[in-house]
Amino acid sequence: MEFYSTQISNLIEQLSKLPGIGAKSAQRLAFHIVNLPEEQVKSLAGAMVNAKAKVRYCKECCTYTDNELCPICASGQRDHKYIMVVENPRDLAAYEKTGKYEGVYHVLHGAISPMAGTGPDDIRLRELMARLGKDVDEVIVATNKNLEGDTTAAYISKLVKPLGIKVSRIASGVPAGGDLEYIDEVTLYRALEGRTDM
Amino acid sequence: MEFYSTQISNLIEQLSKLPGIGAKSAQRLAFHIVNLPEEQVKSLAGAMVNAKAKVRYCKECCTYTDNELCPICASGQRDHKYIMVVENPRDLAAYEKTGKYEGVYHVLHGAISPMAGTGPDDIRLRELMARLGKDVDEVIVATNKNLEGDTTAAYISKLVKPLGIKVSRIASGVPAGGDLEYIDEVTLYRALEGRTDM
Numbered sequence: 406m407e408f409y410s411t412q413i414s415n416l417i418e419q420l421s422k423l424p425g426i427g428a429k430s431a432q433r434l435a436f437h438i439v440n441l442p443e444e445q446v447k448s449l450a451g452a453m454v455n456a457k458a459k460v461r462y463c464k465e466c467c468t469y470t471d472n473e474l475c476p477i478c479a480s481g482q483r484d485h486k487y488i489m490v491v492e493n494p495r496d497l498a499a500y501e502k503t504g505k506y507e508g509v510y511h512v513l514h515g516a517i518s519p520m521a522g523t524g525p526d527d528i529r530l531r532e533l534m535a536r537l538g539k540d541v542d543e544v545i546v547a548t549n550k551n552l553e554g555d556t557t558a559a560y561i562s563k564l565v566k567p568l569g570i571k572v573s574r575i576a577s578g579v580p581a582g583g584d585l586e587y588i589d590e591v592t593l594y595r596a597l598e599g600r601t602d603m
Numbered sequence: 604m605e606f607y608s609t610q611i612s613n614l615i616e617q618l619s620k621l622p623g624i625g626a627k628s629a630q631r632l633a634f635h636i637v638n639l640p641e642e643q644v645k646s647l648a649g650a651m652v653n654a655k656a657k658v659r660y661c662k663e664c665c666t667y668t669d670n671e672l673c674p675i676c677a678s679g680q681r682d683h684k685y686i687m688v689v690e691n692p693r694d695l696a697a698y699e700k701t702g703k704y705e706g707v708y709h710v711l712h713g714a715i716s717p718m719a720g721t722g723p724d725d726i727r728l729r730e731l732m733a734r735l736g737k738d739v740d741e742v743i744v745a746t747n748k749n750l751e752g753d754t755t756a757a758y759i760s761k762l763v764k765p766l767g768i769k770v771s772r773i774a775s776g777v778p779a780g781g782d783l784e785y786i787d788e789v790t791l792y793r794a795l796e797g798r799t800d801m
Contacts, residue, residue, distance in 0.1 A: 412658050416650040449620075450648035453636050456614040
């Protein structure tokens with residue numbers, strides 16, 4: 406892209422390496438950034454460098470935090486006897502937004518995937534097992550409802566059940582507002598299998 | 604989002620201010636950035652600050668550049684008698700990618716829009732007029748094919764024609780590979796109006 410200046414080309418190239426940002430979006434973002442007031446650009450750039458420098462894993466649940474413990478693990482308001490296992494911090498955020506879960510979390514940072522070469526040692530399973538020595542009533546497995554998530558759930562169940570701790574899996578079925586007509590067969594089948602008494 | 608660390612929340616907030624990046628994408632980008640090697644984050648952040656600090660308007664055509672003149676205006680290979688007027692540098696880039704245009708450009712940085720309160724003085728029209736003193740054969744108006752672009756084209760035509768310089772407008776019609784069945788009425792009508800002899 407020699408018709409752009411070197412600086413713009415460099416910025417576009419850097420931006421287009423980010424996930425979900427193609428060549429066109431990178432171009433649009435670059436021009437937007439060049440048009441921003443200088444202090445806004447500095448504050449965006451600074452936020453990146455700061456987040457990278459300061460953020461680490463929570464000592465308990467392995468989510469991202471800038472303290473020893475994340476706000477949830479540090480909270481006395483949460484029920485530490487319930488541990489919900491999720492694949493990544495975005496899933497944790499999704500459940501937090503429901504406002505209905507009062508337990509704590511454990512973030513695996515991935516799921517077991519023989520296809521992708523991700524084994525049990527590549528995700529934060531050891532850290533989960535280490536937490537179970539303490540007073541834990543239930544491990545709720547909220548990994549994704551796909552092959553990797555299901556494999557991971559089965560693996561966790563096998564490890565945790567022998568310790569005498571209850572293991573559960575979030576329900577699979579028709580989503581709220583879902584129109585049966587447009588739902589795939591696997592989901593419909595799972596909704597039937599998982600039917601509950603009325 | 605108190606369940607994230609302050610640094611991550613701040614980064615998410617900054618990212619979600621960018622155009623086309625919603626709350627979910629900002630979250631995904633933030634986690635991606637935190638996972639990048641430190642020098643990559645620094646180089647992305649640096650590219651932003653550098654581009655903002657160094658980039659300015661080309662003295663001739665008003666596109667972004669980090670020199671006095673952009674590579675196109677500085678080039679002896681281009682035909683400086685043809686000036687294509689575009690709304691923004693992305694449109695310039697789009698035409699450059701065709702590889703078929705050998706003239707130079709003029710970037711307006713906007714279009715006349717009474718609705719948005721953008722008048723002729725708010726875009727780089729004065730700079731265009733200043734260039735027409737020199738040896739110019741044709742002004743090719745390649746503003747967008749919408750109300751604002753058409754208004755701007757008409758305005759430019761009215762200003763430039765009295766100087767005895769040819770003014771043309773890029774063709775409107777059915778796009779390459781376009782299936783007539785799926786093309787809107789205005790485009791079909793314009794394609795008919797603009798029909799050429801075979």
